[in-house]
Amino acid sequence: MSATTFPAKDAEPIAQELPRDRGATRIAALLGIIAIIGAAAGAAFWPGSSSASREYLTHSIKRGSLTVSVTEQGTLESSNNTEIKCKVRGFSTVTYVVPTGTVVEKGQELVRLDTKVIEEQHSLTKTNTFIAQATLAQTEANVETAKIAIDAYEQGRFKSQLQALEKELAAHKRNLRTARKMYERSRSLFRQGYVTDLEVEGNAFTVTQAELELKVKETEIKVLKDFTRKMQLETLHGNKTASESKLAADQAGLAMEIKRRDRAAQELEDCVIRAEKGGLIIYPSAASWKSTPDITEGATVRKDQVLLLMPDLSQMQVKLGIHESVIDRVEPGLKAIVTLPDRTLEATVSEVASVTRPAGWWTGNVVKYDTVIELPSDKGLKPGMSAEVEVILAVHPDVLLIPVAAVVETEDGIFCWVQGEVEPEKRLIELGDSNDVFIEVLAGLKEGEEVILNPTALLEEAEEDALMTLTQATSDSEAESPEKTAQP
Structure with missing residues (x-):
């Protein structure tokens, strides 16, 4: 039995080279290995469970195009905003503010401050x-x-x-x-x-x-x-x-x-702020940990504080956070696919931050780097629209591909099991770039060979290799824990 699978379009990238950091990979794979072992235990009750008589779910090794990408959520904003600031010295109380998203005309009242x-x-x-x-x-x-x-x-x-x-x-x-x-x-x-x-x-x-x-x-x-x-x-x-x-x-x-x-x-x-030109009015983005914007009726504002923004809708962008694990692969000029609620646009990475954005409890202490995606001019784009952005990190045309589900990492290297005439054959392979579904094969396999999917659930040898890897990873993790505790 064989199955044909294709690379997932919106899949998050996994490690580029599985053997590159075995300790870190083992720790990251613990939950997956445990789940696989559970599946292996269930397989013992299958009829005809011997290796000689069992039918395996296999995949035929073929050449194809491998797309490696990272997908993040972001929000549309303008790259060219006209800032409307408070000109009154000291602190003032807002008594009226135009609702965000309002299209105003020149001279229309936007903000009123207490004048007493x-x-x-x-x-x-x-x-x-x-x-x-x-x-x-x-x-x-x-x-x-x-x-x-x-x-x-x-x-x-x-x-x-x-x-x-x-x-x-x-x-x-x-x-x-x-x-x-x-x-x-x-x-x-x-x-x-x-x-x-x-x-x-x-x-x-x-x-x-x-x-x-x-x-x-x-x-x-x-x-x-x-x-x-x-x-x-x-x-x-x-x-x-x-x-x-x-x-x-x-x-x-x-x-x-x-x-x-x-x-x-x-x-x-200046306590009454009016629009110098017509256009869309939006509120500035508040800090991530705030539940309300900085500009509301009754709020206290200070001199030179940005109260409102008038965005240029012809220059829109998406700012998103890219995880530190893949930020080294992101650079200006990369292609990006931006999916909006009503359309999909092709865009380009225009800027990548060199320092991380502040991490805190409101972000789950996840370290990310701000990345700006420049959008083409298109009608209907407005600040605040949610967007799913897939940044294309690499495209490898015409390469041998193996499913992630067919690969097992052990202490001795990375292996797969190839369907033989009598029984499966354990094969040491060398891998390249990858996404969540497929991995590029650099050596160890030929086009047309059949590899067994989920071998740890079906093959005793694969199960034992996975258990040894799990045991070693657990030991390494326990050995590192006292050292971390002892650090000041």
């Missing part, structure tokens, strides 16, 4: 701006007053004070001249005997007093010119400089208050 706090800030900044404007106006007046005070002193008060002193100085000079004349006349009259010496002494005292008063007035004029004027000008210029410095500070303060006012007004306007 920002309205209070806007009112306060407007009040502060008015106060700053009043302060600046007063300071500007003070600067002009300080400038006028300098001119008023130099051209007014100083000159008037100087003129008054000079007038008094002139009077003192006249008084001194008069006193000296009176003194000289009294001396002449004294010599003639007309006046007494007491009158002469009085006139001499008057001269001395007039000289002193003249010197005092000259000193006052000198002090006014050399000291008082300089001190007054220094004080007035200092007042002017101080007023100008305060003016600069008040101008900067007003500019800052205006900036705060305008920013608060802009943020108040």
